[in-house]
Structures are given as C-alpha cells and as structure tokens.
Amino acid sequence: MSINADTVKHVANLARLNISDDEVESHTNQLSQILGLMDQLNSLPTDNVEPMTHAVDMLMPAREDVVVNGDSREILLNCAPDSEDGHFRVPKIIE
Amino acid sequence: MLSDPTTLTLAKLSELLKKRQISSEDLVNTFLEKIESQNPNINAYITVDKAGAIKAAKDADARLDAKQGEALTGIPIGVKDLFCTKGLLTTCASKILHNFIPPYESTVTSRLKAAGAVVLGKTNMDEFAMGSSNETSHFGVVKNPWDHSRIPGGSSGGSAAAVSASLCSATIGTDTGGSIRQPAALTGITGFKPTYGRVSRFGMIAFASSLDQAGPMTKTAQDSALMLQTMAGHDAKDATSINAPVPDYMASLNDGLKGRKIGIPAEYFASGLSQDVATVIEEAKKQFTDLGAELVPVSLPTTKHAIPTYYILAPAEASSNLARYDGVRFGYRCEDPQDIKDLYFRTRAEGFGSEVKRRIMLGTYVLSSGYYDAYYLKAQKVRRLIADDFKAAFAKVDLLLAPTTPDTAFKLGAKTDDPVQMYLSDIFTINVNLAGLPAISIPCGFDKTNLPIGLQLIGRPLDESGILSAAHAYQQATDWHTRSPIL
Numbered sequence: 118m119s120i121n122a123d124t125v126k127h128v129a130n131l132a133r134l135n136i137s138d139d140e141v142e143s144h145t146n147q148l149s150q151i152l153g154l155m156d157q158l159n160s161l162p163t164d165n166v167e168p169m170t171h172a173v174d175m176l177m178p179a180r181e182d183v184v185v186n187g188d189s190r191e192i193l194l195n196c197a198p199d200s201e202d203g204h205f206r207v208p209k210i211i212e
Numbered sequence: 213m214l215s216d217p218t219t220l221t222l223a224k225l226s227e228l229l230k231k232r233q234i235s236s237e238d239l240v241n242t243f244l245e246k247i248e249s250q251n252p253n254i255n256a257y258i259t260v261d262k263a264g265a266i267k268a269a270k271d272a273d274a275r276l277d278a279k280q281g282e283a284l285t286g287i288p289i290g291v292k293d294l295f296c297t298k299g300l301l302t303t304c305a306s307k308i309l310h311n312f313i314p315p316y317e318s319t320v321t322s323r324l325k326a327a328g329a330v331v332l333g334k335t336n337m338d339e340f341a342m343g344s345s346n347e348t349s350h351f352g353v354v355k356n357p358w359d360h361s362r363i364p365g366g367s368s369g370g371s372a373a374a375v376s377a378s379l380c381s382a383t384i385g386t387d388t389g390g391s392i393r394q395p396a397a398l399t400g401i402t403g404f405k406p407t408y409g410r411v412s413r414f415g416m417i418a419f420a421s422s423l424d425q426a427g428p429m430t431k432t433a434q435d436s437a438l439m440l441q442t443m444a445g446h447d448a449k450d451a452t453s454i455n456a457p458v459p460d461y462m463a464s465l466n467d468g469l470k471g472r473k474i475g476i477p478a479e480y481f482a483s484g485l486s487q488d489v490a491t492v493i494e495e496a497k498k499q500f501t502d503l504g505a506e507l508v509p510v511s512l513p514t515t516k517h518a519i520p521t522y523y524i525l526a527p528a529e530a531s532s533n534l535a536r537y538d539g540v541r542f543g544y545r546c547e548d549p550q551d552i553k554d555l556y557f558r559t560r561a562e563g564f565g566s567e568v569k570r571r572i573m574l575g576t577y578v579l580s581s582g583y584y585d586a587y588y589l590k591a592q593k594v595r596r597l598i599a600d601d602f603k604a605a606f607a608k609v610d611l612l613l614a615p616t617t618p619d620t621a622f623k624l625g626a627k628t629d630d631p632v633q634m635y636l637s638d639i640f641t642i643n644v645n646l647a648g649l650p651a652i653s654i655p656c657g658f659d660k661t662n663l664p665i666g667l668q669l670i671g672r673p674l675d676e677s678g679i680l681s682a683a684h685a686y687q688q689a690t691d692w693h694t695r696s697p698i699l
Binding site for chain 1 (some may be wrong): 239312313315403407408422423449451453454467514516517519520521522524529534535538539540541542543544545549550554555556557558559561564569570572573576579580587589590591592594595596597599609631632635637645646647648679
C-alpha cells in the first residue's frame with residue numbers, strides 16, 4: 118500500500134506535527150516503503166484468530182478509588198514551561 | 213588497592229565490598245575518573261551525577277561497615293536515561309525532555325537504590341528507545357567500544373557500551389523489540405529481558421506499553437541474577453505487573469544443563485544469517501550438547517511476519533503514548549507560540565527527532581479511521597499466532613537457542629537513510645517481545661574482524677531461573693564473556 122502527500126499532511130495534522138514540504142516528500146516515500154512491508158501480512162489467514170491485546174493473560178487489577186498521591190500540585194507545576202496561580206499557562210485560546 | 217577493579221564482575225566487587233577490601237567511595241571515584249577520560253570517546257553517558265554518586269557511596273560504606281550490606285550495596289551502576297530519577301535530569305535522549313527533572317522515582321531505580329546500588333549517571337540511548345543503533349539520540353551517537361567506527365546497537369546502546377567499556381559495573385536497560393539483547397550482543401556483554409510484567413514499568417518513560425520491559429545489562433549471567441533479584445517483583449503502581457513470587461535466582465544458578473531440552477528454531481537459521489555468526493553459533497550449540505543438553509529441532513513458522521506486526525503495534529502504541537508531549541505540562545516548549553495550535557504543532561515538530569516523528573506518523577496512520585482493521589487489528593491477530601508458535605515449541609522443549617542478531621555491529625551511518633533495513637535488523641529479537649517471553653543474550657564468540665557475537669536463550673513465561681542457570685553453565689565452560697575491548 119502506498120500513500121500520497123495529502124494523506125501524509127492529514128496524518129501529520131492528526132499527530133499535531135508541523136511538517137515542511139521536504140518532510141512531506143520524505144515521509145510519503147518512507148511510509149509507503151514501510152507500509153509495503155506490512156502488506157505481507159495479508160498472505161496470512163487470521164479469520165478465526167482472537168486479537169492479542171496483552172502480552173500476559175491477566176485481568177486488570179482494580180483498587181479502591183481513593184487518592185494515594187496526595188497534593189502534588191506545586192511539585193508538578195514546577196515542571197511546566199509556564200504556570201500562574203496554580204494553573205498551567207498557555208497562549209490565549211478564545212478570541 | 214587492586215590494580216583495576218572496574219573490569220571485575222559485579223559478584224566479585226560485591227564480595228570485596230562486603231569483606232571491606234575495597235570501599236564503595238574508592239570504587240566510585242575510580243569509575244568516575246574512567247568515565248571522565250573515556251566517555252568523550254564513547255558517549256555512553258548523557259548525565260554523570262558525581263556528587264550524588266559519592267554521597268550514595270559514603271552511605272553504602274557506612275552500611276557495609278555495619279555489616280548490613282546486600283549484594284548490590286556499594287555497586288556503581290548506570291541507568292538508561294528512560295527511567296525517571298527524582299531530582300536528576302531524565303531526557304529519554306530527546307530534545308523534548310532536555311530539561312525534564314522528574315518529581316518522582318521509577319520503581320526499578322528506587323529498589324536498586326534501596327538495596328544500596330550507587331547510580332553513577334544516566335546512559336545514552338536512541339531517542340524514546342526508538343532505534344537499533346543508538347544513532348537517533350539528541351545527545352549524539354554512542355560508539356561501539358570494540359570499534360569506534362561502528363554502532364553499539366540500540367536502543368540501550370549507552371548502557372551496553374558502558375558495561376562493555378567498564379564505565380560502570382552493571383546497567384539497567386529496557387527492551388521493547390530487542391533493545392537490551394541486541395546491543396548486548398553487539399558489544400559482547402550479557403543482557404537479560406525478563407518476562408513482560410516481571411519488572412515494574414512504573415516511572416519508565418513509555419514507548420510501546422504492551423511490549424516495554426526493563427532488565428539488567430551485565431558482564432555475566434550471575435551478575436544479571438543479582439540485579440534481577442532486586443529489580444523483579446509485583447508493584448501496585450503498574451497495572452500490568454505480575455503478582456507472583458520472585459524465586460531465589462542465585463539458589464538455582466548452578467542447576468546445570470544436564471537433561472535440559474533446548475529447541476533450535478529452524479527459522480532463525482535461514483537466509484540472512486551471516487557466515488561468521490552461523491559458524492560461531494554452531495560451535496556454541498556443540499558446547500551446550502557437551503554440557504549435557506539435548507538439542508531438538510523446532511519450528512516457529514510465523515517468525516517472518518514478526519517485523520511488520522511489530523512495526524504496526526509498537527508505533528501505534530507510541531503515537532498514543534507520545535501524545536502527552538504538548539509543551540504545556542513539562543519539557544520543551546517552542547519560542548513565542550502564536551496560539552495553542554502553534555504551540556502544539558511547533559513544540560512537537562521542534563522537540564522530536566526524525567525517527568520518532570516517523571513512528572508517530574506511522575502509528576497515527578495505522579490507527580486512523582478506515583485503516584484500523586487492515587493494520588492494527590490484523591497485527592494483533594498475527595501477534596497471537598506468534599505467541600502460539602512459542603507455546604507449541606515450549607510443549608516440547610525447556611529453552612530455545614538462537615542467534616541474537618543476524619550480523620555483527622555495522623558501521624555508523626550505514627542504515628540511517630533506510631528505515632526498512634534498520635527495522636529488519638531486529639528480526640531475531642522482536643518475536644520474543646510480541647510473545648512477552650524472557651530471553652537473554654550472552655557472548656559466544658567473535659567474527660573475523662574481532663567484533664562480538666551473541667547467542668540468545670529464550671524461555672517459558674516466568675522461567676528467568678531456567679534461562680539464568682543455562683547461561684551460567686555456558687559461561688562456566690567458556691570465556692567469551694571475559695573478553696574486553698582495548699580502550
């Protein structure tokens with residue numbers, strides 16, 4: 118399966134990545150090549166195979182729904198590029 | 213004082229520390245000096261924590277003086293820069309995390325530190341563990357200590373090179389598609405990926421969550437046993453952590469190979485295997501027979517489909533995991549964003565390197581509307597077939613023996629422009645991750661140009677003991693693991 122430049126631009130938008138015209142070209146070529154590798158899977162019949170979603174057969178463990186981390190707001194905000202009054206700060210969203 | 217303690221095994225250093233024939237502080241200083249002189253040539257470390265290491269060594273000495281040391285107390289280790297270390301820069305070798313100082317500690321490093329291990333620093337790697345050559349790091353390529361014009365393998369290339377060049381006693385790495393075993397093979401060390409879920413993933417920066425697993429990288433199987441003993445075990449902070457007791461790995465280390473059935477999977481000896489690797493692995497097979505093992509031919513027919521399967525599932529998971537890097541909560545943010553959209557798009561475009569972007573694009577594509585069934589669902593089904601192959605083989609044999617890589621270390625830059633060729637170098641390691649199995653790579657010889665070759669032993673789920681004792685038996689009878697590169 119090969120993909121075209123429009124698809125690459127669409128996928129880049131979904132992935133929230135700015136890409137230059139040069140990158141559109143290289144991604145189109147390389148992703149087409151890689152997807153070509155994937156097509157060999159079509160030769161393998163899998164109609165009655167259960168998809169494997171986890172490496173180990175186990176159920177997700179549940180725990181009591183209680184706070185265990187405590188209040189770490191200041192510590193986490195310290196990691197942010199920009200914060201103010203206990204919040205993450207980003208450019209204005211609504212005009 | 214010993215002549216050069218850096219080249220000794222972890223087990224030997226542990227003994228000397230306990231007997232107080234060497235102090236952790238002296239040992240740590242010796243390693244730090246060696247890092248200072250050798251690391252510029254190899255680039256195995258991204259961050260060296262001199263002050264933290266000396267302080268931890270002093271604490272370890274006090275503990276050892278009080279006869280309260282454990283096997284790892286005072287042992288200088290390196291940590292792949294993918295494990296969050298509280299207060300110590302953790303970059304995942306990416307520009308997007310170039311300034312990230314984690315506010316918390318990974319479970320694995322917290323266990324190692326509690327046991328008294330001394331963290332010398334954070335080791336280099338492929339960006340977000342995406343690569344097979346350690347050439348995608350934002351902090352520069354790592355060089356193979358055996359030949360500086362060659363790659364050390366990846367993604368745990370810095371960890372492998374650090375052990376190989378004796379710039380620490382042991383390291384921890386992570387293995388999503390071979391990232392512990394492949395660089396271990398290419399640098400002539402022992403690298404062990406445990407069963408998925410055996411070691412907690414809490415505090416490991418996620419790449420592909422259904423495949424990622426941490427493990428030790430050491431000079432010997434015995435050293436791996438000592439490291440894993442502390443690393444393994446259930447952790448409530450990781451929902452995929454297996455709640456099963458951790459056996460005493462040292463207690464079974466000398467179980468030997470007599471009567472063990474070892475499967476030889478035909479598909480791992482087919483085309484693509486280099487002549488030198490094939491010859492060396494044949495020799496190793498003979499050695500295993502001499503040590504009392506019975507070799508049994510087996511088949512894993514779905515092997516050839518593992519690469520496309522992996523390169524659908526891993527990028528799909530990665531594209532989801534890496535959505536968190538948005539320039540808002542931590543890490544890199546682009547300069548002067550015009551609006552929120554510009555902030556997201558430019559931060560990610562500037563912060564991620566080209567291989568990471570390629571995988572995000574690939575993963576986003578295979579998960580996108582209209583393609584999910586054709587790629588992602590199909591790959592999940594093939595993953596089941598791959599796991600079933602192993603299950604059928606392990607009904608007949610106790611272990612599988614195969615080469616770790618089809619060839620020895622290639623030249624720096626040889627495959628950087630050809631992602632498909634790069635991906636194909638994982639052919640013998642990724643099957644194991646898809647099936648969630650434990651596997652070790654141990655040195656078993658050299659090619660004609662004196663580059664190390666590794667052999668892989670794959671085991672049943674949670675049979676880390678069986679793998680370690682088999683690898684130990686081989687290392688008792690051979691000396692490949694004792695060879696070191698000339699620096």
